[in-house]
Amino acid sequence: MSAMPTSPLQIRDFRLYWLARFFAVLATMGMVVIIGYQVYDTARAAYGMSIKEASLMLGLLGAVQFVPLAVLTPVAGWTADRFERRTVARFANGVDMLVALTLGLVTYAQVLSLPLLFTLAALHGVARVFTGPSMSAIAPNIVPPELLPKAIALSSIAWQSATVAGPAIGGFLYAAHPALPYWGASGLMLCAILLLTPVRRVMPPPMTGHPHPIRQMVDGLTYVRRHRFLLGAITLDLFAVLLGGATAMLPVFARDILHVGTEGLGLMRGAPAIGAALMAGLFAWRPLKKDVGIKMLWAVAAFGLITIFFGISKNFGLSLFVLALLGAADMLSVYVRSSLVQLHTPDQMRGRVSAVSGLAISASNELGELQSGLAAALLGPVGAVVAGGGAAVIIAGLWSYLFPELKRAKTFDPPPEVLANAVMQEKPA
Template sequence: MLGSARSACHGAGVTDSLTTPTSPLQIGDYRRYWLARFMGVFATMSMVVLLGYQLYAVARDDYGMSIGEASFQLGLLGLAQFIPLFVLTPVAGLAADRFDRRHVAAFANGIDGLVAVLLAALTYADALNLPVLFALAAAHGAARVFLGPSMSAIAPNIVPPRLLPRAIALSSIAWQTASVAGPAVGGLVFAAIPWAPHALSAVLLGCGMILILTVRPVRAAQDGPKLKPLKQIAQGMIFVWRERFLLGCITLDLFAVLLAGATALLPVFARDILFVGPEGLGLMRAAPAVGAAAVALWLSFRPLQREVGVKMLWAVAAFGALTVVFALSRSFALSLAILSMMGAVDMISVFIRSSLVQLFTPDDKRGRVSAISGLAISASNELGEMQSGLAAGLLGAVGAVVFGGMGAIVVTLVWAWYFPELRRARSFEPQELKREVST
């Protein structure tokens, strides 16, 4: 780990200035990385939110499905995105550790850009149907599985380890502000010109692809003999399985968000519960990012430093409790406020978990560990959408979200007991962290 850290420090030392940087934004490569991330998230969030709304509308209007039946289709949409993620995750993590991470990220952006072009063209021609929408969702899932590990692993290579928590917070600002702007702008533009937001997404993904290629070459540090691909894949999985701390961090997010994710059912709340249409859906999808962006901005100036593990657990429990409140709300303004608070506490959890995982993992395994972590996040999101759709078919949308929020609280309590290493993590200093979680 120390050898990897020294390698990262050496690589990150190439800056636009001869002075030691005190902020990641003083590093030119990081600025270009940040902007590429913002453009990519803006584009994909707009595209994915509208894809869900279009699928729900097609199911209701063109196929004559009931609310419950159309909600179930939203669950299947999540499954369509998850299957390629599940199948390709080992390959994607290996690619991020064997090849130039910029090229892997640019390739993924290109695939997503093609999906956006097809969505724009088919929306313009009024030629969308359920099979086409499911196929495009699967292609998007395949692109995401390669983008996540490569982008996550680039940041530790272009900033010094001491600036990594702040770099993660700033990266989260890019993610969250784009998550606000993407759905909000996409929903408003969609209401006027349905094909235009997808065309804008294609342009932004192309720009992001060019930007990430301008970052200096980024390859993983290789500390040992080069193994065959299958052995490297197995090595990454075994590393996570044996490191209880990493396993606890990754699976906490997996099972908590798997249950508490209400995202898939937001089209139901927008259309048939709160009656606010696509414009309201865009605002609802953006609301969590408003809260998350505010917290990320605060963390970029005042990063958490002590008792980080306990704070992560409390944040996940709060997310579950707020999910229950959102399900019971019938006021659009209150629902937006609750969603914003959910984003705020989720940002605390994500910031802590991402920092801990990156700092605990050697650089030569960061791509594979990031891929496994990304698979857990995607499983919680996409399979969570499927779970929400299935639960909504049985319990109704409100009942499904209440059930999920309560389940997230239970998961947090169980993980706090079964993985005491999470409670013992007190700081982001790599050497101290290793010592704290092993005692």
Template sequence: MTTPLTSPLQIRDFRLYWCARFCAVLATMGMVVIIGYQVYDTARADYGMSIRDGALMLGLLGLVQFVPLALLTPVAGWTADRFERRTVARIANGVDLLVALCLALATWNEVLSLPLLFTLAALHGVARVFLGPSMAAIAPNIVPPELLPKAIALSSIAWQSASVAGPALGGFLYAAGASLPYWASVAMLALAVLLLTPVRRVVPPPMQGHPHPIRQMIEGLSYVRRHRFLLGAITLDLFAVLLGGATAMLPVFARDILHVGTEGLGLMRGAPAIGAALVAGWFSFNPLKNNVGIKMLWSVAAFGLVTVLFGLSQTFALSLALLACLGAADMLSVYVRSSLVQLHTPDTMRGRVSAVSGLAISASNELGELQSGVAAAVLGPVGAVVAGGAAAIGIAGLWSYLFPELRRAKTFDPPPEVLAQAVEQEKPA
């Protein structure tokens, strides 16, 4: 008799996938935190910009990363549903490896400029848009459905633990040698590609619906729009983080408010991931089962409150603690939303729906950086963070009214009326 599986870690392919995800996130998080610092430092030191103008450059950095994501998300989702997903993920990691290599060489030779940093950040955005849907669509195909919530929690641990180590490691390596973080990223991304290679091939099932590729891309957006539950869950995260994100201003806080330099910046960027990793670790062994929707809404409100408190903090230790609490609140929201999106989506649509979800996440992060940069130019960095946190609290309350389906969600299982609606909408016209 075969012993039933109780953990995704018992599956070899998932272990390789987990390690590859950890290495890739470790590399990119270490790389991104240094790009942000170099943009702000270059703007201040080489271009003579003020604090507010330097903060605006951070906002523009978010914009140049978002533009390729916005343009290419339908293509990336279609690619993940059309081609072998493991290969797509390896190619995307390879593109990010080239970005890291260019940054290492440019930093080593001291030829950095704002146009070069913005160009490479945009190419990094291209890699991310293809990596997200392909990686998200692999996990449900290598673990049984009953273990998927645990797999999502464990995958979040890979993400969050690497998000802790990546920025901190990047900050300390940068202090030792400006190009070292990028060389480390090159090595980690190469390892991620190698770890994905032995994973069994994940070929998506035949696409349903219209045969034309453009129509197939649009079907992902249409599917989310038709299903209010998915639409509410995805847009809740979009608008809450878009308005309430504080991480874009961390280089400003590290350099000119808390005066802790790149080492402090690395710790500040890693602090949210510490709180998130603790929450993800708890859910990997004790999956959330009841009242999942209302807990997601409360976690978004808590995210906004902690953001306000962080903006008002004047001490480094308190700021780190608040950032850890911010990450914990965000992780609860991410855990619930990721599980709902994956379990409410058929496999034939999973890549395209994951791409839509990834676009929302990217919009909230990158456009959130733009919003924070513009707000900081008007209100100052502290005012921008406080106002954004208050807005996130308002979004949680508004979404509980606009999407009562979220409030009423008790478990991750779709309610009968949602299943019936999905079946009806999948029928050919």
């Protein structure tokens, strides 16, 4: 009998999954930073907009990416719980690869316009909404439950390290030629598809509840709404990042406040991920074991305070350091929330609950961009960032009162009802 693995990296399928996630996120983050810069730069240079007007275009960019996410999230979650999850992830990455190729072609041909950029950004959002639930639901099926917190930390390292490298590489490639980031992204997505192919098939268990697909899609939302712990954990991230996110304003800070161009923008987009990757590495080495819920709440409060410091900084080096701290605080919150959400959800619901969680993350990011753009149009970019950071601190305190279940989460141990469900799934028919 072979020895039980002590690390997810000892499992071949997880190693392939880890690399696929790394390449897919590396491609996506490289695209995201360039799309944002192209929207802002096109608005300023080709349309003659002011800083506030062009900042509003960044907000609208977030909105057009969020609309398909909001509409298709129930479908994506149902798809991840109905079909082979690896196939869904590969198909979604294939669609995103075609979007990257198209962006490369229109950039190379110099036919960019705001409507075209918004349309392609929306298609990019469609691909992402199907990638998230399917990829998230794979990991719990290829590692033992006791290794899942470590697997989530290692998966976060893949995500965060790609988030570090993607924007930086995208910025430098854009400086060499504007189309290069998109050519590179399409190649990386192809690599992700090929890496997922040999991973063992991940078939979801049979769905329980109502047999109609529409009702099955709604079941994910209903399940989260009825479980206060999941509802509190997911909405905490939603509102904190929705109000406190500063990343939407980074093109403004790079171009017109810190004056560091696309190269500096790439470094600024990557700085939070450096702090997050270091924090994730710490958790992979020494996972959290005690008082995980209260630590998540304190991390959100720290996220808000650090956001305020970034908003008032006028020094590029200091801004990079503060952004790295911001990423570390965010990683602590994400690590705890992701682990708790996965371990508090039965396997037959993981795709749909992951879709709800993904919708919250996307809402916090994309709608956060819209909120930041609107706030910047009223308060200016610095005022918008500072006000958003203060709002995130308030959210952390308010959620500790509204959802005391979060404070009572002491460890990552699954609740009894999830353990009982897992035992039932393992029993032969």
